[in-house]
Amino acid sequence: MSTAPLAADKPEMLRLEGVHKHFGSHHVLRNVSLSVRQGDKVVLCGPSGSGKSTLIRCINRLVSHDQGRVLVEGIEVSDHARDLELIRRDVGMVFQQFNLFPHLTILENCTLAPTWARKMGKKDAEALALSLLERVHIPDQAHKYPPQLSGGQQQRAAIARALCMKPKVMLFDEPTSALDPEMVKEVLDVMTELAAEGMTMICVTHEMGFARKVADQVVFMDKGEIVEEAPPEEFFTAPRNERTRQFLCQILSHE
Amino acid sequence: MSTAPLAADKPEMLRLEGVHKHFGSHHVLRNVSLSVRQGDKVVLCGPSGSGKSTLIRCINRLVSHDQGRVLVEGIEVSDHARDLELIRRDVGMVFQQFNLFPHLTILENCTLAPTWARKMGKKDAEALALSLLERVHIPDQAHKYPPQLSGGQQQRAAIARALCMKPKVMLFDEPTSALDPEMVKEVLDVMTELAAEGMTMICVTHEMGFARKVADQVVFMDKGEIVEEAPPEEFFTAPRNERTRQFLCQILSHE
Amino acid sequence: MSFKGKVFLVWMLLAACFAAFVASFDLKLSLIAEKLPFLLGLHLTPNGFIQGLPLTLFLCLAAMVFSTILGFLAALGRLSGNPLAYGLATFYTSFFRGTPLLVQLMLIYLGLPQLGPVPGAVPAGIIALSLCYGAYISEIFRAGIQAVPNGQREAAAALGLPRWLVMYKVILPQALKLIVPPLGAQFISMLKDSSLVSMVGLWEIMFLAQSYGRSSYRYMEMLLTAAVLYWLLSIVFEAIQARIEARFPQGRH
């Protein structure tokens, strides 16, 4: 009988220890610690400006932290260029604004990194890209340019692009908040499928339906601190912290 | 006993008769007719690209229609510059991207049109602007520049700016879809208050909670046509058209 | 040491290298000292007119004003739907961007008299510089005006503001942020191109430098002196430009 092993048994993928970050005099992350095991799905939420993006950008060092340690698979993230490139290849990232390369076709977007950074052959890279485009349900868009696609299609292409590097962790930074409402679902569906396949994921999102359904752990941030960290049932039904309660009330009230 | 008069008794504010619009060879509005009486609140929804924005832009001629007639208070909207300026002063508009003037303070944003187009004195215009900023709950932001405000505050400032011209109709084009989720509520609240005060409103939005609560009439567009037009109870519970049903299913499913 | 400090050091080093290179020419510094007051325009010409640096500055400042006005009008023409305005504006820019300033100056100085008016050297110089640079500047204004997001125009129009007011109160103030940097670059070019008007006998910096250089048979000394003056002027221009840029509000939503 094969059941998923208990979370505690799985190896640790990511670890943040007492991370601080300042932008000028602005203290954006305050003593943030977090541990994510293989296969975990973490949803990160909190008000605008609370430091969610900064936090997940510290993981692949698009932002460099001032203090504390960030470890990916046990390797400390630092400015060492070679190490950094290796870590980044294992950590996929999906942005709110898609950030597809508009001058390349969807297929070229997907094969660029595998051919250059993974030294994959052109044929292999294209085959891999096509299979992943299939997985996000847009195989027929491979030869179009990003601006020719709808927002939802672009975001799914961006997910495929990240998956082409065969990452071990995926970071999502509000992947659906720039989308028209009818397209939100198609992207969330792809993310749900990815979660079901066992991908380790950290996801900044305000789609609480998705959080309820997919997350193992919901993390709530405010003013640079992790205020609450709980499994979704507990988080939504019995938030311990007053700030969490307020936040949930605000974003759920108009649904 | 003062009750609201029956809708049919109220004078007609807006009327579209068989309006067509092409962008090049792309037929964007197909024989659209619509009538809005004073005090009516109409919510317009439909998939991306269905022509919602184009439709409401035809009303104040940010887009010029090819065929059919558009009447505002019985005056036909045409290219006649003087008439057009007069009509536009009576029709307020709020955009998805706020479109505040970033080089002017919020107060200056609000007083620009009254002083130049309504020839109001500077003092009067400022007093009016401050009272309206109060009404949208941001009187303390009057002397800041737009980029210094949060999205929700900016959108409320944009509503105040439009109200400063004392318009008879307000057009809203997805006023909350560029906002962070915690800010959606504060804008919808202001719009609900405005509706309660009897403003005639046409509102493109996907906030179905708002539509249920405020609208007299919900209009569903697809591919340039008005497909369904019904009071909210009927629209949400018993949509007659298949396309409406599909759309509602898509955007309500992940809430 | 700070980044700025290090950069300053690098500059000093390079300036020293340049000075060493120049020193290898075996320059007669006494000549420079003797002629500098004239280049700086501390004296008037025998005709009682300004000369040297003040004349260069005067020509440029006048041409700046006129070329900016011309450039703005031509930009409106290029953005206009009126075929006459559009045709005029494009013909103007094509001709004045496509032909050498020297030819334009000669057409005005030697050609205009054929039609009647006989322009003096100063007006001819200012007209030529203004027309030529107006053509370049029109492109800058056009790009700046077009870069203002269309939403701004729409929001202003939706408020019922007349078109000129939209341009004056909403578009131009925002376009300026994009217009000022390339405009400053054009003015620095103009500074140096103004030396061409020595053709019509104006004693600006380059004219004096060349005259002195030839009559003393010390061409390099004078050219270098002129170069340093132009360099200083352009550094001053850049500083002014940076000041103006700094006054624009930073953010855009």
Add this chain to the structure above:
Amino acid sequence: MSFKGKVFLVWMLLAACFAAFVASFDLKLSLIAEKLPFLLGLHLTPNGFIQGLPLTLFLCLAAMVFSTILGFLAALGRLSGNPLAYGLATFYTSFFRGTPLLVQLMLIYLGLPQLGPVPGAVPAGIIALSLCYGAYISEIFRAGIQAVPNGQREAAAALGLPRWLVMYKVILPQALKLIVPPLGAQFISMLKDSSLVSMVGLWEIMFLAQSYGRSSYRYMEMLLTAAVLYWLLSIVFEAIQARIEARFPQGRH
């Protein structure tokens, strides 16, 4: 009639006005006909070297290549965090933007021999044009590179691509769209500034026009001929630029 048709009519009208103005100079057309083949470079110089239009084109094309490379490198320097690279790049651009091309040409043509190498007229001209325009072009590259949204850089970095590859495959191709138009404008300026290298005895268009004009005392005829040649060349340049621009994908998300 279509807008284009009307604009064409306006152009024809203006061209006719211009022709009438020029005709009022009482030009000796036979002289133009006689000298045109030389200006067009249909014959070689007595030295067996190219002259006239082909020489102008050759100088410009060579200087275009070198100034673009220089400009790109200087732009990288200005965007770099390394104080040496930054200092070098800013010193270079400040000097070559701030001083007249004439002085730069003289420094290279007459100054370099002091250090040893005696550059010929053609290399000196190309070096001077390249250095001078490289300084302007660096500013264009800098602005173009900076205008590519930061998200592009971040997305590429997040994929683990090394920095040079991010520049080469992601940033530059997108920056080109913003770089090409002002670059084209610079090349058109360069076309006309290349006439300055006649100073060192290169028989390009302006040199020939001026010497024929001087020796026949028919200065206007020759200047106008040169002007028309430059104008035509710049129209051709603009057409090529428009073609290149048209090849860029239109949309941006």
Add this chain to the structure above:
Amino acid sequence: GPTLDRVTKTGTMVQVMDQSYPPFSFLNDKNEMDGFDAEVAKEVAKRLGVTLKIETPAWEVITAGNWKGRWDICICSMTPSKQRGEVLDFVTIYYNTPGALVVSADDKTTTSMKDLNGKKVGAQSGTPYEEYLNKAMHPEDGSVVKYPFEAVTVTPFASEDLAFQDLALGGGKRLDGIVGNLITIQPRITQTPDKFRVVDANLFADPNAIAVDKGDPEWKAKVASVIDDMRKDGTLSKISMKWIGADIIAK
């Protein structure tokens, strides 16, 4: 005529001359135009009883003619020729000067123009010296010029300075020789000793005339008579001795 009327009416005579052609015209230490031509002009103005104003546009602009009342007279070392005569009137030839050949001081072999056959010889463009090298002189008086060489590679320069800078690098580096006005060359050689050597000091005689705009015979006659007086009473010769150190006045 119009020029004479204007000079009488305004009491000023506007003299136009080259900005730098020492010792005939140049900016002196007081920043005033000075030299042989300037002094002749001063004297002419004095005798006409008017004040003198000097303007210095580019040579091309002066020789384009059609002065439109901008300038009244050009005492500016202009060599008369048939073509120039079409746009300007020549009052009188006031001095002659020899054309000279200069080579680099380190060039010990060149003894005449003949030795420079096929070599690079520089001259200021638009001058009789360039025409001489091109074997294309057309003197106004119709005299025939002798050319004691087959063909040289003519290298025209916008200014003589650059030609001399090139020659100063050494014979054959960029240039083998220069043909120019002996009188303008002389001070240059004294200023920069050990660089140049005059090979032939009398290639041909170059006449220099006073020019006025076309269409005013009265003014032309008036200037001619003033110059004639100055020639007769020795004033011109005195000025010549002062600036040139020799009497080059055309008799």
